Amino acid sequence: MKPSTSSGRLIAFYGSSLVSSYWNGAATYYRGILKALAAHGYDITFYEPDAFDRQQHRDIDPPPYARSVVYPATTDTLNEVLREAARADIVVKANGVGVFDRELLEGIVEHSRPDALRLFWDVDAAATLDEMRADASHPVLKALPDLDMVLTYGGGPPVVNAYEGFGAATCVPVYNALDPETHHPVAPDPRFTCDLAFLGNRLPDREARVEEFFLKPAAALPEQSFLLGGNGWHDKAMPGNVRNLGHVGTNEHNAFNCTPRAVLNVARDSMAHIGFSPATRVFEAAGAAACLITDAWEGIEQFLVPDEEVLVARDGQDVAEHLSALTTDKAQAIGQAALARILAEHTYALRGEQVHALFQDHFAKAREAA
Template identity: 60%
Template sequence: MRIAFFGSSLVSSYWNGAATYYRGLLKALAALGQEITFYEPDAFDRQRHRDIPDPDWARVVVYPATEDGWRHAIEEATRGADLIVKASGVGVFDEALDLAIVDLASARLMTIYWDVDAPATLESMAADNNHHLRLAIARYDLVLTYGGGDPVVQTYRKFGARQCVPIYNAVDPDTHHPVTPRPDYAGDLSFLGNRLPDREARVEEFFLRPAQMLPKRRFLLGGAGWESKPVPANVTIAGHVGSGAHNAFFCSGSATLNINRESMARFGFSPPTRIFEAAGAGACILTDAWDGIDEFLAPDQEILLVKSAEDVVRTIETLTPERARRIGEAARRHVLDQHTYIQRAAQVMKVMNLATNGKEAAE
């Protein structure tokens, strides 16, 4: 199958948290015999902050971030594809792309809307009766999501989606694995995530406030946008951490913290890429509590749950190196056994084949 995929970026993780999700899934789909072309706009300086060269398992087309640019990209994709995927959060001309691609659906060409931030998308649709996806989503052959579980599935179905299936984050063992620690990433607790409006208050509660309460401990804050954020003296701001340094970031400290964005925490069942990346590297992970975590990792045995700044403080104060190592190793074994991208890709192929068969039967 020839798949044209319109997303934010495959080659750059700069202001692009979905990059490793795209890479893991599309690399695995290519390994299963699919022909991948990834279309991404030349926007937000991502091409100047590439993490990887064009991979050998996908063709990458970078188009100008203009109306002519996306129109020409769609024209090219239409000529050669059996399936066109529009991911959410491309960043420029999203609404125009959403509407233009759904118009391409035909007996020959299948269309998929792939939502990498479903809780936020659904909340914006619920708040706006004129949201363009309220009419468009029912015309896509299939909706796939980054996560969200039954709450996201049921809400998308209420908006008219023919079928909605969560395809969760996972681990690519070739990419996410233990490495030699780096002294500049050492510390008692690290956090990696870009500074975003619906994340910042939770970073203040689960990361910066514990740092204030533990002035003798070392904290490391990675991700774009934090340079102007006032932080306690014991917090080191690492700035943007390219995907090639993620393993070292997770391996070098005593523990690493996952903080879900507010909308994802409300919906639950939305494990972000960072959890699987950190688990693949064998890190001891703390996560803010959200519904569904036990479907991916076992609390207290493979991941540690925290519900407040005080929980973070207590966990850091009592966490021994031996326990941290034991938790990290258990998490790594679990994700390598049950949560790999090749397993997710097999799920995608099954869902797409079912959707294709159903479409042919209806026609």
Template identity: 60%
Template sequence: MKLNIAFFGSSLVSSYWNGAATYYRGIIRALAERGHTVTFYEPDAFDRQKHRDMEDPSWARVRVYQPTEEAALAQLKEAAKADIVVKASGVGVLDEWLEQAVLEYCGDSTTIFWDVDAPATLARVKENANDPFRELIPEYDMVLTYGGGNPVIDEYTKLGAQYCQPIYNALDPSTHHPVEPDSRFSSALLGFLGNRLPDREARVKEFFFKPAQQLHDKQFLLGGSGWEDVAQTIPNLDYAGHIYTRDHNAFNCSPLAVLNINRDSMAATGFSPPTRVFEAAGAAACLIMDYWQGVEQFLEPDTEVLVARNGDEVTAHLQNLSVERAKSIGQAARARVLAEHTYSHRAEQFEQIMKAERTSRAYV
């Protein structure tokens, strides 16, 4: 079963203000390696094309269109020839229009709404009974998400989804792997990489800035866009700004440990490991993670990851962390994700889902 897949998302070629880039790249590359054809449609928006961190890949066709309904419609008419048409959440331009238009123009294809921020999407729909997406959910052949577990499946089912299943973030070993420490980042005790977002900021203050202030004689490293004003207020904080994907391995491998902090909605829902978790584990970094339900499904606390419920626990982990233990945790995490959580595993899961869907169609 070789599939022709059309995928409307934020961007495949730029990670600039686009946290889903690694996820898209991992899934799509793994699907291509298994013989499927993917065309990725992305709008020319938010200066992402000016901040590309990769050329058009050999394993996917990329169609960049102007952020207008007319230009998007031309892409939809081409996409309608595909076996599967995916509309991802958070394209960033014409999202509501695309959600309706995919169903209208691509009805002969299998239509998938692929939610890369399910907790936020569900919260929005629940809070607004008139949200136009609410009525469209049952019209899609299936909803896939990149996290959320049974809580997300149950919520989408209540809203009428025909089928809902998470396909979790994972590791692409060809892009995220151990490298030598980089002098730009190696002086830090703890590094954190994440753009400044409203529903993340309070948790960053608690889990990252608070330990930095408590351990004022140690260096901390911050990467990501939007933190300029805050970074200036903490003397022992090095601010690296936007970190391109090509430098993620160096960022993860250089400090003694790296920190992942979920956004509010992800932490509350649980079962939503961010891309950064697998990037860090793939690089054999010692990862400290804020607690969320289901973490042990992906990494075992205390042996493959250090888990903290607040900033004080992050500080305690750092005070008790030796170079030897950090190395042991990082190596154990890498072994776990290589065995169970690569994008090859996720692509195989996608194939199984599509095989079942096509079988059920044959009996209708």
């Protein structure tokens, strides 16, 4: 189906980084969503600060579907890019930029036009909501009355109910998905040969779960090989059968997912607790026809069928048992079934249709009200 047009509406998107996935797990989500929206005719500018060495670790050039504006992380340049919000029909502040998060959120409220659609796009909703419960002066709480919409990349009914309980006009989950043009099956790469691979940055609310679901099975299965990718693990004590790769660029994700016998997903604490929050690696691994083992969280059935399209583990012992019983034929069958399901129901093209419809509905209601 040919995408409907958006009459060239301008989007100003303030986020962490579009061109670098370095310490920036949301990169492929932004890329997939914005590429899909551009197909509907939106004119998109993505504003990102030069911070955390992300620009020194770019893994894509500025893409054709969005104008990339990288600004020095100073107050003067922050104010300059915020003033550009006045040009846009849709102004987006994503969470987790890492610098000036409060100022950016306050700035889009201050500088956007009264007729613009103003929204907060939360790529870590469970953690944000925990912060809001603990801090009555949280900037998101303060901004909610002036925002038209909250979009999240997961969380299901618990997140929707919580955000609307805090006063959000509307909250809609827009889940992670697959861009089959960027994540797809490729030939195996000997560098990534192993029995189980995990890719994720070392974060405080993930580390204990990685110990349980990845390092514990590795210690229990010394005859099998394990591969760890991501930033921050260099000084972590590990069993001898675990190889630590460090940062793995998005250009290598397909081979990283295709080569191992199985690939592991481990949710962060907050996302595992609230459920309905599949990480990008779930869709990227399935898109590469990998056999995925995921930690258990509520709502997995909405995305993949346990035992047919994904293996679900309640703890490290379950992971070890899955690996011990997993034959090559079974792994391939699970991977192919997952790929078929994701292509049918969970692509960024479909997410783009969803977001485009939300935007169109908002502007239609605004015209009626006027």
